[in-house]
Amino acid sequence: MNATRASRHTKPDQTALVPLLDELVRRFGDRVATSEAVRLQHGHSLTWVANQPPDMVVYPRTTEEVSEIVRLCLRHDVPVIPFGTGTSLEGHINAPYGGVCVDLSLMKRIVSVHEEDLDCVVEAGVTRKELNEHLRDKGLFFPIDPGADASIGGMVATRASGTNAVRYGTMRDAVLSLTVVLPDGEVIRTASRAKKSSAGYDLTRLFVGSEGTLGIVTEITLRLHGIPEAISAGICPFPNVKSACDAVIMTIQSGIPVARIELLDELQVKAVNLYSKLSLPESPLLLLEFHGSASGVQEQAERFGDIAAEFGGGPFEWATKPEERTRLWQARHDAYWAARGLRPGAQSVATDVCVPISRLAECVDETKRDIAASGLIAPIVGHVGDGNFHVQPLVNTDDPAEVEACEAFVDRLVRRALAMEGTCTGEHGVGQKKMKYLQVEHGAGALALMRALKQAVDPHNILNPGKIVAF
Amino acid sequence: MNATRASRHTKPDQTALVPLLDELVRRFGDRVATSEAVRLQHGHSLTWVANQPPDMVVYPRTTEEVSEIVRLCLRHDVPVIPFGTGTSLEGHINAPYGGVCVDLSLMKRIVSVHEEDLDCVVEAGVTRKELNEHLRDKGLFFPIDPGADASIGGMVATRASGTNAVRYGTMRDAVLSLTVVLPDGEVIRTASRAKKSSAGYDLTRLFVGSEGTLGIVTEITLRLHGIPEAISAGICPFPNVKSACDAVIMTIQSGIPVARIELLDELQVKAVNLYSKLSLPESPLLLLEFHGSASGVQEQAERFGDIAAEFGGGPFEWATKPEERTRLWQARHDAYWAARGLRPGAQSVATDVCVPISRLAECVDETKRDIAASGLIAPIVGHVGDGNFHVQPLVNTDDPAEVEACEAFVDRLVRRALAMEGTCTGEHGVGQKKMKYLQVEHGAGALALMRALKQAVDPHNILNPGKIVAF
CATH class of the missing domain: 3.40.462.10 (FAD-linked oxidases, C-terminal domain)
Structure with a gap:
């Protein structure tokens, strides 16, 4: 592994992929897919960006499995691209440098609903419609509606919003806390379940909108609302x-x-x-x-x-x-x-x-x-x-x-x-499609700061390379 | 300057302070104070933490002046502590390692009020009551009320909230964008004036609640609300x-x-x-x-x-x-x-x-x-x-x-x-007082991530050392 990789402009060495695939298959069996059909399905979202398939797709069932996959990929210096429902619009989940797509669609547990606190904890693969179906009997709802039946994890990643953000805010406001697998496989929780906190840097908001480039979100604590009378x-x-x-x-x-x-x-x-x-x-x-x-x-x-x-x-x-x-x-x-x-x-x-x-x-x-x-x-x-x-x-x-x-x-x-x-x-x-506008919008200094954050959190540029602040 | 300072456990060398003071006085004249009374006033907030005065206090009038001060301090490897109204409660503005207190109280401009957009741009030294006084005639108000008549910059720094956060949110929600002087003197703007954005990492929320340890906030774009009927x-x-x-x-x-x-x-x-x-x-x-x-x-x-x-x-x-x-x-x-x-x-x-x-x-x-x-x-x-x-x-x-x-x-x-x-x-x-709880609350991995962010943004540990994630 190149411990100081500063940029990623090429696909991983094909010879590195063979032992990685071996290890993944040994560990995850038929939850590893390499067929062209599956790879193509995961190399393209609802966008006009050309298909860029990953080398393989893995379907973890738990946060710990995601962590294992990330550790393996880091060891082999192979990119990791998290995947929700593939409904993003700007080439977010394309794999320009190949690598391992981590499809979170098996992580569908609604872990808990706290009716008195108006919050819930869900795994990243739960879609917003599935969540609202589950909540209906309790008189609660999750308001963010980007149109597509996106996964909650994907909605965190893109800082999604939609029609009723004017009243209920965006995913920035809806997320209370996240469980995140970091690029070295470490699992963290970004915040408590308290409605507000001043206890240190806002790690939750660091990951909301980071499009899988800083960590893989596996579990989300969301604010809910009472269904209006x-x-x-x-x-x-x-x-x-x-x-x-x-x-x-x-x-x-x-x-x-x-x-x-x-x-x-x-x-x-x-x-x-x-x-x-x-x-x-x-x-x-x-x-x-x-x-x-x-x-x-x-x-x-x-x-x-x-x-x-x-x-x-x-x-x-x-x-x-x-x-x-x-x-x-x-x-x-x-x-x-x-x-x-x-x-x-x-x-x-x-x-x-x-x-x-x-x-x-x-x-x-x-x-x-x-x-x-x-x-x-x-x-x-x-x-x-x-x-x-x-x-x-x-x-x-x-x-x-x-x-x-x-x-x-x-x-x-x-x-x-x-x-x-x-x-x-x-x-x-x-x-991919709007990367070229970040410097115009934010200025060179702010973009350099974004790059410094990426470098600090993901020094080996393992996670979703070629997006937001590719370096 | 020690380019790889990993920790700061001592006050700056007194001999380094003399040329720095000379340069600051040459540049800012009587806007530099070293009297014991002024230093003591700036070494203590509304808290039971013992007074820890800075070595000197400077009163900049513009973002550019703040940038100049930070550059000078970095060159001399002397800590910089931003100061609003001194109403924080946990020893936020104490100077345990001495250094230069940057008192933003002269930065009182209300730069603009956009009535149609329900937002305004203010300098960091404007207090919340001053802002509301200014807004009253326009039928608008700024809802966050932490009790004290704190400066808006200070409220950003502590992620303040108060009595009506239950309806209007906290400073996390109230801030649309910030102008920030980074630890190397670079000036950035964290976001546009749009009500929402998915354009990259959430730099705004990185600084909200960072207590002056990552940058000095000099200008703030705030959401406003119509005074209720x-x-x-x-x-x-x-x-x-x-x-x-x-x-x-x-x-x-x-x-x-x-x-x-x-x-x-x-x-x-x-x-x-x-x-x-x-x-x-x-x-x-x-x-x-x-x-x-x-x-x-x-x-x-x-x-x-x-x-x-x-x-x-x-x-x-x-x-x-x-x-x-x-x-x-x-x-x-x-x-x-x-x-x-x-x-x-x-x-x-x-x-x-x-x-x-x-x-x-x-x-x-x-x-x-x-x-x-x-x-x-x-x-x-x-x-x-x-x-x-x-x-x-x-x-x-x-x-x-x-x-x-x-x-x-x-x-x-x-x-x-x-x-x-x-x-x-x-x-x-x-x-200072709640640093010891961050690991219990967030876990070692999340605290290490906060440290990595501090290290990436402020590698020389110039800004408000000894707070949040002292290293």
Whole structure:
């Protein structure tokens, strides 16, 4: 083993892989896979990054097994890539330098639910839907909803959020503590189960969003919330993006504790009209959800209605009955597949940025003009309460000119967001595709500090090399 | 300079201080102080840790000046201790190895307030009351309230929170971004102004709670909130701590968005009856505050009243008019001085722990029995919505036996909290006094990781040595 490896630019020596595979098979038997199908399935997430398969895939069942695998890989100087459900979007789990993919999908235990403390402890392979299924009878729920049925471990890794982050926060806020296998195989717990602490450096937040480059998260203590007594939901068209965003700003400034507030642009509305056979006016649409007491959610909806009218929006239609709410929100639920329906057969490229909400309308409008000028088909959906929005260009990835045009568009999108004091990614993460923006966003000094952290925690660059701060 | 200093156990060579002082005086003139009075004032916070004065105090006006000071100190291998208002509680700003205290009190600029984004940018020396004074006209407020009128920089350093963390979170949640001077003088910004981001390691949270050991925070971007349309406040006595805590748990489980929920034990109630000439029943008392719309705060108060009655509490008295609310909360506002009134002339030792709320009643009750058995006078005040409580033993610090008894009591308190899956400090921080508990709380592996982070960021151990993870 090279004890001072400063960079990793090549795949591990094939001769090193043979004894490693031997040891893994001896220890884990048929929980080691090397077939091409399995490797390809683990070398590619929901992204346009080309497939980069690992050399083998192992399925541990416990934290101790993960630790054993990491120790073996370190001894053989072979990269380790943690894998949840493969729903990340920026090439997070590709294996550009090969190595061992650690698939955590067998780690599905819900270890404990503490109803009085509104928290639970789960293994990394539990998905958010599985967790919510388990919690429903107890009147509790886990609010973070990134769309895909991602694993909780993966959601920690990418600092995921989604539609109701405006009310309940992101994974940064949802995680109380983590069990982590460090790059040398050591197992640590980052914090106690207390709701808050000032006892030393925030190790929990060091790992949330670290995309498997600093440690492998195997167990997570999560904050939960009581299922709201009542929910109201509504939709409201606006004449333009600016008026919709102004209504969002006023809603939040007024302290209305909106649970979800989503924007669809007119192209996205057109797409759902076609796909879901709706007849929504084809102009920017806000979709809202309010959580609280029965009278509280009524009051919230009514107050939002007044604000919407003030900014020229309407008619505002809202409801509290579940089937009515589902009908109103159908445009949002169907957004992804509706968008793909705009260009059947094309690849959907999901990208996201986030800006201060005061700049959101300007950023979305400039982006729409850019889309038009680029000749792209790219609907927009936004978690606008946070200033976060997604653009989903539909691209024929077999056409190099189209791919290049799309890459150039994403580049302008990111630089536009950064120029508006925003970030290159609000919730998807860096993976491979957004590494080049970290220096522009954070500056050379802050990026050097990130590199120093990686070097301190993973000096042999074993964990998910080639991501975030590759060195 | 010793480029590989691994530990700092001695004060800097006095001969190194002379040229450093010369350079600082040449550069900063009368903004360098060496008088004993000033040094002693900066060598001691609100704590029973003995005074350990720095060798000199410098008052920078800008981030660039802080950077210059740090570079000079690094060149001369002299420790740097950042100082806000000196209101920390565990010996955070003592200078056990001497060095240069960087007093940030001249850095008082409120750089910008972004009303639409509900954020602001302030320099580290601005205090929370100064900020709220500035914000009032804009209908905004900064919610974190640790009691003392601490500087925002100091509150970042200790990951402060206080009475309304149960609704608005702690400094961990309140900070969007930081400007930090690193131990080599480099200036970085940790994040953009976006409300959320997945763009790399969470540098912001690395510095929040790092107590000046990793960098000097000079500028802070903070989340703000709209001043609530209406506020209701109430008080409710309970037969015992258990019933009060059960009511708190039910309140939070029910999703009532309580803004503050504080517990005073019967000794603390007795103290305020004496001090403030009140006639509250001398049993555990909950004090509450609700924020929302006019009908919302009424509904919240009424729902809490029902819950309190269910657990044997009452009468629940509440009000919405400011003067009435102030009257109801007087017991809380006067708590500190009322407690000191129980034993005039004694030193007040403030300490805190935090446990999962399901263990809170048990932890408080055991602690009360321990206080009685120890012969201490020690009232209890708790931010019970978070499971966080303070014990305030009143000690004659000239009596070594009393000091020893108090130290032993605090030690049992911390170990009791840790045994209940809690933390050795919910909001005061580690400083010097709680360093010995970090290994018990986090384990050797996690503490070693904290040390590795300190070593990576501050390899020469220049910044606030002897705190958190002294090495």
